[in-house]
Each structure stands twice: as C-alpha cells, then as structure tokens.
Amino acid sequence: SAVISQKPSRDICQRGTSLTIQCQVDSQVTMMFWYRQQPGQSLTLIATANQGSEATYESGFVIDKFPISRPNLTFSTLTVSNMSPEDSSIYLCSADLPTGLNGYTFGSGTRLTVV
Amino acid sequence: LAKTTQPISMDSYEGQEVNITCSHNNIATNDYITWYQQFPSQGPRFIIQGYKTKVTNEVASLFIPADRKSSTLSLPRVSLSDTAVYYCLVGDNNQGGKLIFGQGTELSVKP
Numbered sequence: 001s002a003v004i005s006q007k008p009s010r011d012i013c014q015r016g017t018s019l020t021i022q023c024q025v026d027s028q029v030t031m032m033f034w035y036r037q038q039p040g041q042s043l044t045l046i047a048t049a050n051q052g053s054e055a056t057y058e059s060g061f062v063i064d065k066f067p068i069s070r071p072n073l074t075f076s077t078l079t080v081s082n083m084s085p086e087d088s089s090i091y092l093c094s095a096d097l098p099t100g101l102n103g104y105t106f107g108s109g110t111r112l113t114v115v
Numbered sequence: 116l117a118k119t120t121q122p123i124s125m126d127s128y129e130g131q132e133v134n135i136t137c138s139h140n141n142i143a144t145n146d147y148i149t150w151y152q153q154f155p156s157q158g159p160r161f162i163i164q165g166y167k168t169k170v171t172n173e174v175a176s177l178f179i180p181a182d183r184k185s186s187t188l189s190l191p192r193v194s195l196s197d198t199a200v201y202y203c204l205v206g207d208n209n210q211g212g213k214l215i216f217g218q219g220t221e222l223s224v225k226p
Contacts, residue, residue: 004158033213042202043159043216092158094214103149104214106158 004095006107013083013114020079021110023093028073031096034066037109038089046091049076083114119203119217126223133190135220137203140184145207148179148186149214153200159216162201163188190222198224 003026013019023032032049047068048056055068070076080087092109120138127133139148147166151159163170165177165186176189190197200219206212 031213035216042218045213045215048213094158103151103161103164105161108158109156111156 004093004105004107006093006110008110009108010111011113013112015084015114017083018079018081019083019112020077021091021093023076023078023095023107025074025095025105029095029097030073031104032070032076033094033104034068034076034078035092035094035106036089037092043092046078049078049093080112083112085114088112088114119205121201121203121217121220123218124221124223126225127193128225129194130192133193133197133222133224135188135190135201135203135222136185137188137217138185139203139205142183142205143207146205147207148177148183149204149206150175150177150188151202151204151216153202153219159202193222193224195224195226198222 005024007022011019034046035043036046037043045058046061046066047058049068049070050056051070051073065081067079076093078091090109090111092106094104094106096104147164149164150162152162153159163172163175163177165179167179167183170177178187200221202216202219204214204216206214
C-alpha cells in the first residue's frame with residue numbers, strides 16, 4: 001500500500017514566523033488533501049492540493065494563511081504563515097490510493113506548537 | 116456532503132464484540148460509507164468501505180441497511196489495542212471526492 005511521509009514530525013515555532021510542512025507519497029496519486037486536527041478534536045479539511053493549479057480551500061481557510069504547493073503527483077507542501085498560538089495543532093496530509101484500492105491514506109501528521 | 120452522527124464514546128471489554136452505529140440520513144446515491152481508525156499521534160487508518168448490504172474483511176464487518184441511512188461497524192472480539200477513535204464518513208471518494216470527518220467515536224477497551 002502507498003506510504004505517505006510528512007516532515008517535520010513536530011516543531012515548536014515562534015509566533016509571527018512561518019513553517020512549511022512537506023508531504024511525500026511513494027507513488028503517483030491524483031488527489032492530495034491537507035487537514036488540521038486540534039487537540040482532542042476531529043479532523044478539519046483545510047484544502048485540496050491540485051497538481052499544477054491553485055489549491056481549493058474550504059470555508060474558513062485562505063491561501064494567504066495556508067499557501068499550498070503541488071508541483072507533481074507525489075509531493076505537496078503546506079505553509080502555516082504568520083503563526084499564532086491558535087495555529088498549534090496537528091497537520092495531516094492524505095492522498096487517494098492508486099487505482100484498485102479504496103480509501104485514503106494519511107500521513108502520521110506534523111505536531112505544531114506555536115509559542 | 117452528507118453529515119454523519121455517531122456516539123461520542125463507547126466502553127467495552129476484551130473479547131467482546133463492539134458495534135458502532137453511524138447515522139447518515141442525507142446520504143447521496145453516489146456516496147460510499149467508509150470507516151477509519153485513529154490511534155493517538157497517528158493519522159487515520161482506513162478500515163472498511165461499503166455501499167450497501169454487508170462487507171467483511173480481516174479487521175471488521177460493515178452492515179448497511181437497504182435505505183443506507185445508517186451503517187454499523189462491527190469489531191469482533193476486541194482487544195486492548197482496538198482502543199482508538201473510529202470515524203464514519205460518507206462521500207464519493209471512489210471518484211476522488213474530499214472526505215469530511217465527523218466527531219468520531221472514542222472506543223475504550225478495558226481488560
């Protein structure tokens with residue numbers, strides 16, 4: 001089955017700075033997504049990372065705050081910009097599996113703490 | 116996208132069968148029902164997916180009535196390692212649709 005690697009696995013950042021999270025899939029996939037999971041909560045979809053075009057953001061999330069890149073079919077990045085303590089959360093990427101399999105695969109997440 | 120409703124939490128004991136029911140009254144014709152499992156500090160893991168009737172794999176069974184307005188995830192003979200949050204999702208992810216997570220059910224398995 002496809003494997004998704006996220007880097008970094010965790011980070012502690014100063015408020016006002018930005019962090020870029022990388023997501024690498026070991027096979028080409030059509031769809032990649034970015035989620036946020038706040039402590040003790042469910043996952044909230046941030047955006048769909050579209051290959052070769054601008055990401056599609058969900059209500060409440062904007063490109064200036066969460067710029068996303070998807071340069072090819074195996075890689076995507078999410079940047080959390082101008083961070084505040086409220087951005088402390090786990091950020092996860094996911095991707096659809098190659099043809100013939102069901103369900104999406106998720107990375108293990110990036111635990112971000114903003115101080 | 117169809118909204119799902121699940122119990123917030125459930126308790127069980129090792130060796131018991133656990134059934135978690137999910138309501139999805141507004142499920143669309145093209146929607147599949149998918150269940151994920153999430154352990155602390157990990158991303159969700161796909162468990163099972165179905166469209167109607169019954170689906171069984173090595174991990175669980177999924178029961179879906181004819182009207183598809185609900186579904187039940189059945190975990191046979193749970194162990195302590197099955198303690199996790201279980202999410203029920205509906206969507207057309209077979210066509211690459213986005214997945215929207217509900218609140219999930221926190222299952223606690225006790226010795």
